[in-house]
Amino acid sequence: MVFSRETQLSGPTTKRVRIYDVAQAAGVSVATASKALNDTGRMTEETRSRVKEAASNLGFRPNAMARGLIQRRSFTVGLLTNDTYGRFTLPLMAGVSEELVDQGVSVFLCTIEDDPALAKIHVDAMLDKQVDGIIASGKRIDRQLPVDLTNLNVPVVYAFTQAPAEAVSLVSDDAGGSREAVEWLKTLGRRRIVHVTGPKSFASVEERAGAYRTSVGGSGSVLFGTWSEQWGHEAVSQLWSVGGDKPDAIFCGNDQIARGVVDALRERDVSVPDEVSVIGFDNWEIVAAATRPPLTTIDMNLKALGREAGRLVLALAAGETVEPGIRKLPCQLVIRQSCGGVLRN
Amino acid sequence: MVFSRETQLSGPTTKRVRIYDVAQAAGVSVATASKALNDTGRMTEETRSRVKEAASNLGFRPNAMARGLIQRRSFTVGLLTNDTYGRFTLPLMAGVSEELVDQGVSVFLCTIEDDPALAKIHVDAMLDKQVDGIIASGKRIDRQLPVDLTNLNVPVVYAFTQAPAEAVSLVSDDAGGSREAVEWLKTLGRRRIVHVTGPKSFASVEERAGAYRTSVGGSGSVLFGTWSEQWGHEAVSQLWSVGGDKPDAIFCGNDQIARGVVDALRERDVSVPDEVSVIGFDNWEIVAAATRPPLTTIDMNLKALGREAGRLVLALAAGETVEPGIRKLPCQLVIRQSCGGVLRN
Known part of the structure; x- marks a missing residue:
């Protein structure tokens, strides 16, 4: 599937004239302009003529979709x-x-x-x-x-x-976004990647966790919790309270969790990103940009x-x-x- | 001026019947119900009768405002x-x-x-x-x-x-909110209250700073900056880099600044609120509730x-x-x- 925005081509220097250009030129609303051009609706003859004249002066040519809309629609x-x-x-x-x-x-x-x-x-x-x-x-x-x-x-x-x-x-x-996060961490050389995320009851949580597990090759570990900074702090406490190798990367289910994780690591003198990479999900500017260091994250577009x-x-x-x-x-x-x-x- | 919400009194146990109750009972939109009751608009006679019957069954009595609206309005x-x-x-x-x-x-x-x-x-x-x-x-x-x-x-x-x-x-x-913040800090026994706020170009910044100065009795100190956590950090650096008595309270122009101030104080091992009280402005939940400790703040209602x-x-x-x-x-x-x-x- 391709979702690129459709580009409407016209001559190299001519800008397509749209119904709203006509409406502006005639000093009426778009709906009134469309009714005027279709000889429907109630308005003075003077208004109808003014719209038609504006359309003619501007060289207005509605395309197929616009014609459909103009005939029946309210804009x-x-x-x-x-x-x-x-x-x-x-x-x-x-x-x-x-x-x-x-x-x-x-x-x-x-x-x-x-x-x-x-x-x-x-x-x-x-x-x-x-x-x-x-x-x-x-x-x-x-x-x-x-x-x-x-x-x-x-x-x-x-x-x-x-x-x-x-x-x-x-x-x-969601699964694609999760894969992208893990692949980026792997590209950076991270091997012990943990996933700290929200409540299991969310379909998107399960979807992202499943894609994470597949991407890390079955060796993954997922910690479910709440969508909060506080849960990010708690998860770091849990992860750092057990012996053995610590994670070198934490993929978080949203930016709030990631901010809590980054703050908790700093308070343990664990350097982000030198020792541990942290990645969020959402790209919620108010959270992602204010985190120290600012969060790398997945934007849902x-x-x-x-x-x-x-x-x-x-x-x-x-x-x-x-x-x-x-x-x-x-x-x-x-x-x-x-x-x-x-x-x- | 009094801005309390008007309470509409009726008998102790009767709930007032509103136009939307009539609309719901008749299975039509509010606008259609109003047209039906006013014998205007286009609809089948069956619909009009159904609405009138529903109004009658429910004992619908429009009040003065509702009558005005029903006659002329689109809801x-x-x-x-x-x-x-x-x-x-x-x-x-x-x-x-x-x-x-x-x-x-x-x-x-x-x-x-x-x-x-x-x-x-x-x-x-x-x-x-x-x-x-x-x-x-x-x-x-x-x-x-x-x-x-x-x-x-x-x-x-x-x-x-x-x-x-x-x-x-x-x-x-804004001025009232600012006064309320300073009075609360004074009630708590704070005497060296500093104001760290946003850009001077905002009218609300000037308004709040003016009320702050009046409330602290002319001894105040205002630091203007940006609406960001980062500015909160910088302001603490500035305030703690000079000799002499440090502030025992910081009144911040918004919650983002306050969060930066609280984080910067914690990183200097200055206890909030034991040594310094910090108050924000906005009550923006995502910021105020996630700050450690959570922010006391002014809500603009x-x-x-x-x-x-x-x-x-x-x-x-x-x-x-x-x-x-x-x-x-x-x-x-x-x-x-x-x-x-x-x-x-």
């Missing part, structure tokens, strides 16, 4: 999430916005709690606003949102949340996931066929200083 | 922000949602970048969706959003962003600010008069362990 996409902290949803939303803004499409985020009746009210509000599609998101990939989104009259794409069967769904490739979700929901809205099923998007190694080594290439 | 409020990281906007949005969900009103968040033309597209999209009002928010209180929201045909309330003159605006009381913004924007939408001007809402001391002391009562 808004709803993003629904129960991640009220925004840790996962906001990077995703940034990607969706980035992908859609060039099409003149706005993204509206609506957060829901775990009350199904209230969740339904918010979904109904989105449908009342005639969104072109809904992107459903969450805070973990093995839990469904507390509301049924099947059989709506608009397309739904699931991103970073559990999807029903036969849905179009996007998640990051949630922004890219958002871009792809935006592209797919618009494709569905335009009547294109999109294969259902779960798409796993690649994670990315972000090299800072906690493992040693330099950027490959 | 959505738009929240506009350029805080794409969500640090300030998401707690605010949680408050808005909490205040409005009982009225059956959904909140849609739209993030804008600093491009005025794109920002205008998103605002137009909100207006096209006929939101009942807009809450404008941002990432600092001394910068305006890159889009003009005056003269819209819906009410606008500004929360945690700079507002134009004569607007209804809500910010947290952004959720309460969001609730008040939601209440005011609906009041304006219902045609009530709201006094323009800047309302400063109180901050709140959150006691953990970095200052010593226990909860007052």
Whole structure:
């Protein structure tokens, strides 16, 4: 599967004119511009003429998708999430916005709690606003949102949340990210690699631990705990309280654990990265960049996931066929200083 | 000014029936329910009857505000922000949602970048969706959003962003929060209180530093820097590299600085809070709770600010008069362990 962003080519010096350029030139909203060009909707004749004139002056030629959208759509996409902290949803939303803004499409985020009746009210509000599609998101990939989104009259794409069967769904490739972390540690010459991670009840924890075990060749050791700095401290205590060879690398299930591990090692006068390489998961800037030394980590590329979700929901809205099923998007190694080594290439 | 949440009293055992209860009972959206009850909108006669029957069965009696809303409104409020990281906007949005969900009103968040033309597209999209009002928010209180929201045909309330003159605006009381921090340190017996804060170019930095100086009685010392842990480390280096009495308390401009200060003191074997009390500002859980010891800090009460913004924007939408001007809402001391002391009562 290839998920590179589609590049729309045009002549070398001409910039494609989009519906929103027409809307801006005519001083109206994108939706009004589209209605004007399609001779639908209610507006004064003066407004309709002004839009058409602007389109003509600018040489506006809608492409196939745009034509589909213009005829039937409202130029808004709803993003629904129960991640009220925004840790996962906001990077995703940034990607969706980035992908859609060039099409003149706005993204509206609506957060829901775990009350199904209230969740339904918010979904109904989105449908009342005639969104072109809904992107459903969450805070973990093995839990469904507390509301049924099947059989709506608009397309739904699931991103970073559990999807029903036969849905179009996007998640990051946890196993691939885990492999990438371990391979990087092996490239740096590390041989005694331990995995300190979150609760076993998370599907992504099991997925990453499984890929870790395969990558280290069966000799691995996995410590399950909580998603916290404190657990990182405790894990180091456990690992350093037994005799024998100590690990020369610790692969952590998230950046908070990794920060706890790095702090605990420093307090034991174990040098990171000289004696032990530490790698995180998430690339959560506030944690990864403030750790001393700053964390090398695996980025789940949630922004890219958002871009792809935006592209797919618009494709569905335009009547294109999109294969259902779960798409796993690649994670990315972000090299800072906690493992040693330099950027490959 | 009093900002306590309005409590709506009814009989001791009866729960007020709201429009969304009617909508749920009839299996329609809130907007459809409101149209049905007002004999407006397009729907089948069967749907209209079902809604009226549900209202009658439940004993639905809209109050004055609800009547105003039901007649003219769409039951959505738009929240506009350029805080794409969500640090300030998401707690605010949680408050808005909490205040409005009982009225059956959904909140849609739209993030804008600093491009005025794109920002205008998103605002137009909100207006096209006929939101009942807009809450404008941002990432600092001394910068305006890159889009003009005056003269819209819906009410606008500004929360945690700079507002134009004569607007209804809500910010947290930076000076009050600063006073509260210093008073708490004084209550604990601290006498040599230093203030380590962010860049002078922030209005809130100046506001807090001014209140700090007044509270300590002119003897204060303020170190300006950046909003980072690293600056907290550097500030401790500076303070401990000179001779004479060391501070017995450090009031930090945000929690990241405070975390750097606490870590740097521990590494110098200075005990927090026994020898030095450290207090932060923000109550950003991810930072404050993970610090060792956990940070006592000032919470800006952004959720309460969001609730008040939601209440005011609906009041304006219902045609009530709201006094323009800047309302400063109180901050709140959150006691953990970095200052010593226990909860007052």
